[in-house]
Amino acid sequence: MNPKITLIGPGAMGEAIIVGLLSKQITLPEFIFASGPIVERGEELKAKYGIVPLTDNVQAVQQADLVIMAVKPQILKKVMRGLKGHIPAQALVLSIVAGASIQTLSEGLAHTAIVRAMPNTPAQIGEGITVWTASPSVTPEQMELARQVLTALGAEIYEEEESHLDMATALSGTGPAYVFLFMEALIDAGVHMGFARKTAEQLVTQTILGSVLYYKKIGIHPAQLRNQVTSPGGTSAEALYYLEKAGFRTALSRAIWAAYERSLELGKGLNSKPPESKGEG
Ligand SMILES: NC(=O)C1=CN([C@@H]2O[C@H](COP(=O)(O)OP(=O)(O)OC[C@H]3O[C@@H](n4cnc5c(N)ncnc54)[C@H](O)[C@@H]3O)[C@@H](O)[C@H]2O)C=CC1
């Protein structure tokens, strides 16, 4: 079918989407229109993937079957003002903008067929996970197109409840940040003990990868797998005692709740709330 796909915001996630579309042959490079203000960025994407770079969002959506919104939440209103009423009636809009609700997108663009999705950065190698939902006017064919596009980024989960999108933003959308911070902290701990950084990186990477693959293969609850590692009076029990004492689980849970609240705030357009105004309760 080779749908015409327009990407508004050809940044990190936008590029991941281009890679997914092309690797799964969802359309041809000459049917992908990437629109953003930086000419050099467009030329870079053209050179790498053969797509069509543009700097005029309105021109970019003229022929589109699918318009993917991938700009930062902070400029979404401005971008929508420019596009309002210009998206062809039969096109599907798929937004990955954190916090932006279907209602905001629908009103801002004067368009009814909207998919709201939340992917994550492992999408760049086709190993992401996306949670998505759709407005009532999205047709079965458009649902199928959205599913195809999102499958090109990795796994996908359709949710009826739009409120689950803000939850997914906090857990899986933002999730790689927690994982990489955890990795960094473990590597630094290895270096602190005296390992060469490269060795510490190798030990930590394979420990995390192996643990995840082991869990996926064996399919029992992580608590049971943790118990397997925790010998009576051993090293794991000692380490876990200190993690629990430091509030490891509560810190994670509070952080993810804060990300969830931030997603809700972004959705309400509360973009410039200073960090010190946030409660720690
Ligand atoms: N980075 C992440 O982990 C994830 C990001 N998202 C969402 O994806 C969206 C994009 O995020 P990133 O790719 O990380 O940001 P980014 O900053 O890499 O990309 C944004 C792009 O928009 C372009 N842009 C700026 N003004 C524009 C305009 N007026 N018209 C068209 N394009 C314009 C920028 O030049 C840039 O290329 C955000 O809304 C974010 O919430 C969703 C899931 C994960």
Ligand SMILES: O=C(O)[C@@H]1CCC=N1
């Ligand atoms: O930090 C952010 O706002 C984006 C949305 C999900 C992950 N990163």
